[in-house]
Each structure stands twice: as structure tokens, then as C-alpha cells.
Amino acid sequence: MLGLNPSMRFYLCEGPVDMRKGIFTLAELVRKIMGKEPSTGDIFIFLSKDRRNIKILHHDTGGYVLYWKKLDKDRFLL
Structure with a gap:
């Protein structure tokens, strides 16, 4: 489960x-495209082209965690 705290920052990939x-390719996108370090514990959010899929990349003390949600009908709003 994703534990949130006030020190976390959230970044949405443009x-x-x-x-x-997967995890390592998304972490590399964070480094190269977003100019951030994925192992800081911040939250990195990625949307698919049709905005029906969202992936959230997070690094905690044990390693990387990747959350993926796929909507059946609706789309994620920006």
C-alpha cells in the first residue's frame, strides 16, 4: 500500500x-525526461495516451513499487 506523507512531492509526466x-524504464524516464531522481521517495505519475491507464512509480526503503490502474469505461481527468 502506498503510504503518503507531507514530505512527498508528486510529479506528473508531461x-x-x-x-x-516497466519499473526500470519508467525510472529512466524520470531521470532523463523529468530531470529527477526516482529513488528520492517522491511519487511519479504516468498516463496513457487515452488516459484510461495510470502508473505510479514510487521508491520506498525496500525498493521500487509500481502501481497500475486501468479504467474500464471512464478516463482520468487532468
Whole structure:
């Protein structure tokens, strides 16, 4: 479960992301495209082109965690 605290920052990746990407590819996107370090404990959010899929990348003390939600009908709003 994703435990949130006031020190976490949230970053939304600008533009759609291919949802076939896994943890390490998304972490590399965070470094190269977003200019951030994914191991800081911040939250990185990625949306698919049709905005029906969302992936959230987070690094905690044990390693990376990737959450993926796929909506059946609606779309995520920006």
C-alpha cells in the first residue's frame, strides 16, 4: 500500500507514456525526461495516451513499487 506523507512531492509526466514500460524504464524516464531522481521517495505519475491507464512509480526503503490502474469505461481527468 502506498503510504503518503507531507514530505512527498508528486510529479506528473508531461505527455502520454507507453504502458508497456516497466519499473526500470519508467525510472529512466524520470531521470532523463523529468530531470529527477526516482529513488528520492517522491511519487511519479504516468498516463496513457487515452488516459484510461495510470502508473505510479514510487521508491520506498525496500525498493521500487509500481502501481497500475486501468479504467474500464471512464478516463482520468487532468
